[in-house]
Structures are given as C-alpha cells and as structure tokens.
Amino acid sequence: MRPMTEADLADILRAADAPLVIRGGGTRGIGRAMGEVLETGGLAGVRIYEPGALTLVAGAGTSVAEVEALLAAEGQRLPFEVPDRRGLLGRGGDSTLGGVVAANASGPRRVQAGACRDSLIGVRFVDGAGVVVKNGGRVMKNVTGLDLSKLMAGSHGTLGVLTEVSFKLLPIPEQAVTLRLAGLSDAQAVEAMAAALGSPFEVTGAAHGPGQGTFLRLEGFEKSVRYRVGQVSRHLARFGAVEEVADVWPDVRDVTPFHERAGDVWRLSLRPSTAADVVARAGAEAVLYDWGGGLVWLLTAPGLDLRARLGAIDGHATLIRSDSALPTFAPESPGVAALTKGLRAKFDPKGILNPGLMG
Amino acid sequence: MDMPLPDASVLARRDRILAQLAAVLPGDALISDPTETRAYECDALTAYRCPPMAAVLPRTTAEVAAVLRICHAERVPVVPRGSGTSLAGGALPTADCVILGIARMNGVIETDYADRFIHVQTGRTNLSVTGAVEHEGFCYAPDPSSQLACAIAGNIGMNSGGAHCLKYGVTTNNLLGVRIVTMTGDVLTIGGPWSDAPGLDLLGVICGSEGQLGVVTEAWLRILPKPEGARPVLMGFASNEVAGACVSDIIKGGLLPVAIEFMDRPCIQATEAFAKAGYPDCEALLIVEVEGSPTEIDDQLARIKAIAERHTPVAYRESRSEDESKRIWLGRKSAFGAMGQMGDYICLDGTIPVSELPFVLRRIGELADDYGLRVANVFHAGDGNMHPLILFNANRAGDLEKAEAMGADILRLCVDVGGCLTGEHGVGVEKRDLMHAQFKRDDMEAQLRVKDVFDPAWLLNPAKVFPLDVTAGRRAG
Numbered sequence: 001m002r003p004m005t006e007a008d009l010a011d012i013l014r015a016a017d018a019p020l021v022i023r024g025g026g027t028r029g030i031g032r033a034m035g036e037v038l039e040t041g042g043l044a045g046v047r048i049y050e051p052g053a054l055t056l057v058a059g060a061g062t063s064v065a066e067v068e069a070l071l072a073a074e075g076q077r078l079p080f081e082v083p084d085r086r087g088l089l090g091r092g093g094d095s096t097l098g099g100v101v102a103a104n105a106s107g108p109r110r111v112q113a114g115a116c117r118d119s120l121i122g123v124r125f126v127d128g129a130g131v132v133v134k135n136g137g138r139v140m141k142n143v144t145g146l147d148l149s150k151l152m153a154g155s156h157g158t159l160g161v162l163t164e165v166s167f168k169l170l171p172i173p174e175q176a177v178t179l180r181l182a183g184l185s186d187a188q189a190v191e192a193m194a195a196a197l198g199s200p201f202e203v204t205g206a207a208h209g210p211g212q213g214t215f216l217r218l219e220g221f222e223k224s225v226r227y228r229v230g231q232v233s234r235h236l237a238r239f240g241a242v243e244e245v246a247d248v249w250p251d252v253r254d255v256t257p258f259h260e261r262a263g264d265v266w267r268l269s270l271r272p273s274t275a276a277d278v279v280a281r282a283g284a285e286a287v288l289y290d291w292g293g294g295l296v297w298l299l300t301a302p303g304l305d306l307r308a309r310l311g312a313i314d315g316h317a318t319l320i321r322s323d324s325a326l327p328t329f330a331p332e333s334p335g336v337a338a339l340t341k342g343l344r345a346k347f348d349p350k351g352i353l354n355p356g357l358m359g
Numbered sequence: 360m361d362m363p364l365p366d367a368s369v370l371a372r373r374d375r376i377l378a379q380l381a382a383v384l385p386g387d388a389l390i391s392d393p394t395e396t397r398a399y400e401c402d403a404l405t406a407y408r409c410p411p412m413a414a415v416l417p418r419t420t421a422e423v424a425a426v427l428r429i430c431h432a433e434r435v436p437v438v439p440r441g442s443g444t445s446l447a448g449g450a451l452p453t454a455d456c457v458i459l460g461i462a463r464m465n466g467v468i469e470t471d472y473a474d475r476f477i478h479v480q481t482g483r484t485n486l487s488v489t490g491a492v493e494h495e496g497f498c499y500a501p502d503p504s505s506q507l508a509c510a511i512a513g514n515i516g517m518n519s520g521g522a523h524c525l526k527y528g529v530t531t532n533n534l535l536g537v538r539i540v541t542m543t544g545d546v547l548t549i550g551g552p553w554s555d556a557p558g559l560d561l562l563g564v565i566c567g568s569e570g571q572l573g574v575v576t577e578a579w580l581r582i583l584p585k586p587e588g589a590r591p592v593l594m595g596f597a598s599n600e601v602a603g604a605c606v607s608d609i610i611k612g613g614l615l616p617v618a619i620e621f622m623d624r625p626c627i628q629a630t631e632a633f634a635k636a637g638y639p640d641c642e643a644l645l646i647v648e649v650e651g652s653p654t655e656i657d658d659q660l661a662r663i664k665a666i667a668e669r670h671t672p673v674a675y676r677e678s679r680s681e682d683e684s685k686r687i688w689l690g691r692k693s694a695f696g697a698m699g700q701m702g703d704y705i706c707l708d709g710t711i712p713v714s715e716l717p718f719v720l721r722r723i724g725e726l727a728d729d730y731g732l733r734v735a736n737v738f739h740a741g742d743g744n745m746h747p748l749i750l751f752n753a754n755r756a757g758d759l760e761k762a763e764a765m766g767a768d769i770l771r772l773c774v775d776v777g778g779c780l781t782g783e784h785g786v787g788v789e790k791r792d793l794m795h796a797q798f799k800r801d802d803m804e805a806q807l808r809v810k811d812v813f814d815p816a817w818l819l820n821p822a823k824v825f826p827l828d829v830t831a832g833r834r835a836g
C-alpha cells in the first residue's frame with residue numbers, strides 16, 4: 001500500500017484490521033515487524049523552506065538526499081548529521097525524513113548540535129485508528145500543550161504514521177577540520193575525548209576506532225577553527241601529538257568499518273566514562289566509539305546474547321542487525337513498560353502499527 | 360477565567376486526609392493553617408489566587424510517593440510546585456488541592472565533569488545549578504530571567520527557555536533523565552547520564568508537561584563548558600521592518616549568535632526613562648551577542664557589522680569592554696522593571712515565524728489603538744518568541760479584562776501567522792481557554808490520551824493546560 005495523501009492514509013488506517021509494517025525508504029528499519037507493507041514515500045514534498053528563519057517543513061516521505069541538496073544550495077543543513085544505514089544493514093532504497101524521525105537517527109554531531117529529536121519542531125501523523133494529529137509547528141520555541149513531537153521521534157512507527165515533519169536548521173560552517181590522536185588505548189581515548197568535549201572549543205565530533213586513532217572535529221569560520229585547532233592541540237598535549245587528517249565523519253556516522261562483515265551489530269548508549277570497561281567485557285570482533293564514548297558500536301558473533309554477557313550497565317544495548325531471536329530493544333523497567341504499553345494501546349488500539357517491535 | 364468548583368466530598372474529608380498526611384511526613388512538612396497556606400495561594404500570575412487545602416514540603420522521594428499514594432486513594436487533586444514563579448498560573452491551587460512543594464529537595468547528588476552532567480534534586484534553583492559547577496568552568500545553559508528564584512522542577516514543568524537558547528536550546532535539549540513519581544506513588548527512572556531511552560522518548564513528553572504527568576524529584580542535566588567570552592553589539596533601525604530584515608540576514612549569513620534581542624520604540628522609551636542605559640532614539644533596536652575568544656568575537660562582529668550596514672542602522676555600538684557590555688544589556692534586562700514602573704502589565708509569550716515579525720508588530724500596534732491600551736514589545740527575535748507587554752490599570756474596573764481580551768487577540772494572531780500561544784512560559788490557566796485556537800479537537804485529544812495513561816484519575820494539576828469543557832468528563836471520572 002502506498003497512500004499519496006494524508007487523507008488516503010487515514011482511510012487505510014481506519015479500515016485496517018491486520019498488522020502493517022510502516023516503511024519510509026526501507027533503509028533503516030530495525031527489528032522484526034511483520035505484516036503488509038505500508039509505504040510512506042508518496043507523502044513527499046517540501047512545504048515550507050525559509051532560510052531566513054532556519055526552518056523546513058516537508059512531507060514525511062520526502063527523500064533525505066533531496067532535502068540535503070536543497071538546503072546545501074542555501075548553505076544550510078539538518079543539524080544532526082543524518083546517518084546512512086544502507087551499508088550497515090545491506091539495504092537499498094532512498095531514505096525518507098519520516099524514517100529518520102521514527103528512528104531518531106542522529107550522527108556524530110549529536111554531541112554538540114543534539115539529536116534528531118532536538119531539531120524536530122513539529123509533526124503531523126495518523127494514529128492507528130486513522131485519526132490525523134498535528135503537534136508542534138514551524139517555530140523553534142513552542143511549549144503549547146504536551147510535546148508529542150518528541151514522543152513520535154524514535155517511536156519506530158509504533159504510535160502513528162508520520163505524514164509531515166518540521167525541522168530547525170543550521171548554517172553549514174565555512175570550514176571543518178578533523179584532528180587525530182594516535183596510539184591511545186580505549187580508556188585513554190575516552191579520557192581524551194572527554195577532555196576535548198569539556199573544553200570551550202566546541203568540538204562537533206569525538207570518535208575512536210581501536211587501531212585507527214582518536215578523532216575530533218572542529219567547525220566554524222576559518223579564523224575561529226584555526227584558533228581552536230591550536231587550543232585543542234595544547235589542551236590535549238598530555239595525550240600526544242595532534243595531527244590534521246582527512247574527513248572521517250561519514251565513515252563514523254555510517255559505521256563503515258562494519259560494512260560487508262558478518263556478525264551481529266549492537267548499538268550501545270552508555271555513560272561515556274564506562275564505555276572502555278563495557279567494551280573490554282563484551283569480547284566483540286570490532287568496535288567503534290562515537291559521541292565521546294556515549295555511543296559504542298559492536299560487531300559480535302551471531303546470536304551472542306550481549307545483554308546477558310554484560311549484565312547491568314550504565315546505559316542500554318539495541319540489537320541493530322541479527323538473524324537471532326534476541327530482542328531488538330533492551331527491556332524497560334516494569335513501570336516504564338506499563339506506560340509504553342498504555343501509550344501504544346491509546347494510539348494504536350487495534351495493535352496494527354509495527355506490532356512486535358519495541359517490546 | 361473559571362476554575363472548577365472544589366470537590367465538596369474532599370473538603371468534607373479534610374481532617375481525615377490531613378491526619379493521613381501528617382502520619383507520613385515530619386512535623387514541619389505539612390502546612391494546613393489557613394494563615395500559612397496563603398503563602399501558596401498564587402504563583403507569579405498574581406491576578407488569580409486561591410489558598411490550597413494544604414501544602415506539603417517533603418524532603419525525600421519516598422515522602423513524595425507516600426503523599427501521592429494518600430492523595431490518590433482519597434481522590435485529592437495535587438498541584439506540584441517548584442518556586443512558584445510561573446507566569447501562566449501553572450502552580451495556582453484550587454481550594455480542594457494539596458500543593459506539593461519540592462523546594463526542600465535542593466541537593467546535588469552527583470557531578471561528573473568527564474561525562475558532563477549534574478544529577479540534582481529538582482527543588483534546586485536554576486542559578487545554583489550553574490553555581491555548583493562554574494568553579495570547574497562549566498554551566499547549565501538554560502537561563503530564564505527568573506533563574507535566581509525558579510527551580511529545576513518548574514523549568515522541567517514548563518520546558519523553560521532563556522536568553523541563550525538560540526544557541527543552546529531550551530530545557531528539553533539539556534535534560535538527560537528524571538526520577539518521577541506517578542500519581543499512584545510509583546517511582547520511575549527515565550533516562551540517565553547517557554543518550555536516548557531504550558524505548559519511547561517519555562522524557563520528551565514529560566518535559567513541558569506542566570505537572571500533568573507526575574512529580575519530578577530528581578534530574579540529570581547536561582552541563583556545558585563555559586565559553587571563553589561573550590560580547591554584544593547594539594544597533595538601532597529606522598523601522599521594525601528593517602530591524603526584522605536584518606535579523607533574517609544575520610541568520611542567513613551563517614552566523615549563530617547566542618542571543619538576538621529586539622525592542623520597539625515604546626519599550627526603548629520606557630527603559631530609557633527608567634534605566635538610562637543610553638539607548639539611541641529610534642524605532643527598533645537589536646542587541647546581538649556572540650561568544651568565543653577575543654579574536655573569534657571580533658571576527659563575528661565584523662561579519663555582523665557588514666550585514667547590518669546593508670540596512671543602514673541609525674545607531675551602531677559594539678561593546679569593547681565588560682563595562683560596555685553591561686550597559687548594552689542594562690536596558691534590556693530592566694525592560695520588565697521599567698514597564699512595572701509605568702503601571703500594571705500582562706506579559707505575553709507567543710511565538711511567530713521570524714519572517715512575520717514586521718506584520719505582527721504592525722497588527723499589534725493597530726490592536727493597541729483599537730483597545731486604547733499601550734503595548735511595548737521586547738523579545739527574542741532570533742527564534743520569534745515575542746513578549747508583548749500590555750499596560751493597564753488594575754484599579755480601574757474592567758481594565759484587566761480589556762488587557763486580557765487584547766492579549767487573546769494577539770495570541771490568536773500569533774497562531775494565525777503560523778506560530779503558537781506560548782514559547783516558554785507555558786499554558787497554565789492563563790492560556791488554557793485559548794487552546795482551541797491552536798489545536799483541533801483531535802490534536803488536543805491525542806494529548807489528553809497521554810495524560811490518561813500517566814494519570815488515569817486526572818488528579819495531577821487537573822484544571823490546567825486543557826480547556827475545562829474538554830476535560831470535564833475526565834476530571835469527573
């Protein structure tokens with residue numbers, strides 16, 4: 001099914017009585033939702049783009065690539081550096097804005113510019129009973145009523161089908177420089193990244209690949225970037241020499257080192273200072289640290305129950321790619337799980353939106 | 360503005376309820392003497408007052424949970440309260456309610472500079488959060504003008520903003536996790552010192568929920584390294600239109616100031632008379648502040664000057680020293696005080712798309728003429744969050760109602776041009792009955808469903824945010 005308007009979509013959902021798999025571009029969905037596919041690609045098109053107000057409103061089916069090109073022509077961009085998951089998940093297709101929001105997909109710049117949910121200023125969606133709902137709007141500051149936009153971000157299509165999304169944008173800086181520290185252990189790397197992120201020099205990327213090096217990014221006007229490169233190098237002198245290297249951020253963002261490699265892929269949200277210890281206990285085949293250690297990607301043997309192996313951690317693990325029957329999302333505490341269940345029952349009373357996903 | 364009649368059955372059970380509360384709280388934590396409960400009769404929206412049945416001031420999450428369990432069993436409405444600085448009546452009591460004040464829970468539980476967070480009890484004031492980390496060169500970014508008094512609890516309740524939110528975002532963008540007690544007394548931890556929840560983003564809907572979903576007792580807040588320095592520039596323009604166009608061009612120019620503040624002529628004149636900041640005599644004035652090292656600041660200010668010159672400013676003053684910066688901010692910071700000198704005022708808080716600024720300011724001027732009231736505008740122009748101040752005389756019969764009617768017209772105008780009723784102060788009771796202007800029934804119903812899940816008996820702050828006609832069935836049930 002591929003509705004071309006919000007009204008068509010509402011009709012479909014009102015009539016539906018069997019499970020649906022909600023799909024944008026099909027590039028980043030995770031988990032094992034089962035049912036007839038409902039595609040949102042028909043709900044496309046930029047509705048409002050105001051460069052002078054840094055705001056964009058577009059249909060949820062609008063292609064990310066198309067939007068990024070449109071913004072780039074005005075020297076602007078989505079702040080949160082949209083990851084491309086096709087390589088990691090072995091998919092094709094064209095990513096959509098709605099899919100990005102449903103996954104709250106956020107790249108390395110999150111440490112400074114926030115996640116997708118932080119740039120999201122409004123949504124329209126159709127709930128599982130076919131009711132059209134609008135929340136938020138096109139202005140950056142809005143505390144009118146409950147913030148359902150945030151609730152929709154990262155809900156993986158379980159509360160409603162997004163039809164329109166609005167974002168706050170940022171200018172593309174004049175210059176971006178990537179710095180590398182070599183030879184640090186994971187623990188030292190996390191410490192160095194913390195020192196950089198805790199400095200006033202506005203680091204917009206902090207990643208570490210064991211054996212590859214520890215990478216930092218500085219962005220802004222040229223003079224300012226030059227100044228901060230000097231300051232950060234001095235600030236991190238105790239960790240060794242800092243060298244300028246080529247852009248690595250698309251590879252960090254898309255977890256390129258794991259592409260074409262067999263095994264399960266886990267994504268860990270962690271308290272950064274605990275990351276090296278968690279990784280040491282994980283026994284993974286490959287590791288990539290992003291967000292200063294706040295995000296860790298692990299490649300493990302197929303079917304390994306990483307959650308069982310790690311026990312309690314300061315954070316949680318999501319299974320991004322696997323053929324096993326292990327749950328995709330970490331279990332929630334009973335009280336939180338009850339709220340989740342209650343919300344899903346209210347927004348999807350027939351239980352047809354990506355059932356089986358998210359607990 | 361209507362409030363529901365107090366529940367007679369609750370009032371009839373007053374003694375029994377108070378006795379149960381007394382049994383779970385230390386002696387000084389329950390206030391029920393009518394002379395003392397008056398201290399809680401209003402928040403900063405002082406036009407509306409009503410003493411609560413009782414106020415409780417717990418010191419632990421366990422005490423909060425015990426109070427909520429009793430109130431739930433006895434069907435007593437509960438109004439959570441931080442410092443009571445809400446401008447929207449968010450913490451306004453009803454005669455049958457218990458005010459749950461969080462002010463005594465003001466401790467710092469943990470600070471971690473490597474992981475860049477602070478874990479606090481939410482009764483802690485906003486400014487003292489920064490106070491706890493600034494010796495290490497850190498700060499908590501959201502900085503409402505009320506930061507000396509307001510509590511993190513209320514900041515989370517209202518999703519409050521501040522002078523620097525153009526760059527650093529509002530409360531929701533700086534909140535990592537909360538401990539929240541539901542109306543049934545269950546203590547839940549949502550989020551923590553890491554990014555993203557494993558499931559739905561409940562934190563996102565809790566922040567800004569105005570005490571509707573639970574009582575927040577602890578919070579994990581993102582702390583940021585303080586910038587090396589900051590400096591403002593002040594510019595005057597011949598018209599609101601030109602100033603608005605300049606704001607737009609600064610944003611399009613790829614600059615990211617921490618603040619872009621706008622004042623119109625009535626506001627400039629009022630603050631000049633009051634604070635004597637030496638502002639130019641002009642139609643509209645902008646204060647733009649940038650951050651960084653001295654070289655970085657110079658570089659940004661040079662770019663801003665080049666943009667401003669295209670709009671032929673009638674005045675242009677760049678701060679070169681701490682002292683000059685203070686003087687430039689002096690007038691802006693005393694704007695509300697200055698208006699207070701001139702009479703009573705109500706302060707609106709609607710947001711509009713930045714491109715609509717000139718039109719909206721013109722319409723506000725016309726409305727002021729129609730109503731025969733004076734209005735001054737001072738606001739965060741970078742994000743379109745307006746603060747029209749409507750002057751009136753509280754001692755003249757009907758004047759408040761007239762000012763409120765005009766305020767409602769302005770807020771409807773904000774919605775009509777694509778904006779919203781409130782950018783940072785919240786809905787409370789003040790804008791409750793205007794919600795129909797912004798939300799269709801289904802849009803509102805979707806929000807009510809979230810409250811149904813968190814607070815099925817509708818006991819938490821039940822007469823706020825949503826129009827009474829919409830919630831009538833739920834509050835009764």
Ligand SMILES: Cc1cc2nc3c(=O)[nH]c(=O)nc-3n(C[C@H](O)[C@H](O)[C@H](O)COP(=O)(O)OP(=O)(O)OC[C@H]3O[C@@H](n4cnc5c(N)ncnc54)[C@H](O)[C@@H]3O)c2cc1C
Pocket residue numbers: 402403438439440441442443444445446448449450461481502503504505508509510511512513514515516517518519520521522569570571573574575576783784785820
């Ligand atoms: C002079 C002045 C200047 C101001 N400037 C700004 C500004 O620049 N930016 C801005 O955004 N606001 C501003 N405000 C408004 C106000 O200060 C903010 O809304 C503030 O966050 C309220 O905090 P509080 O602790 O006083 O909350 P309260 O007024 O006590 O409560 C606010 C709301 O939060 C709820 N609440 C309180 N505690 C809890 C809790 N523990 N759990 C759940 N809900 C709770 C209440 O029920 C209520 O709905 C200003 C107010 C004044 C008087």
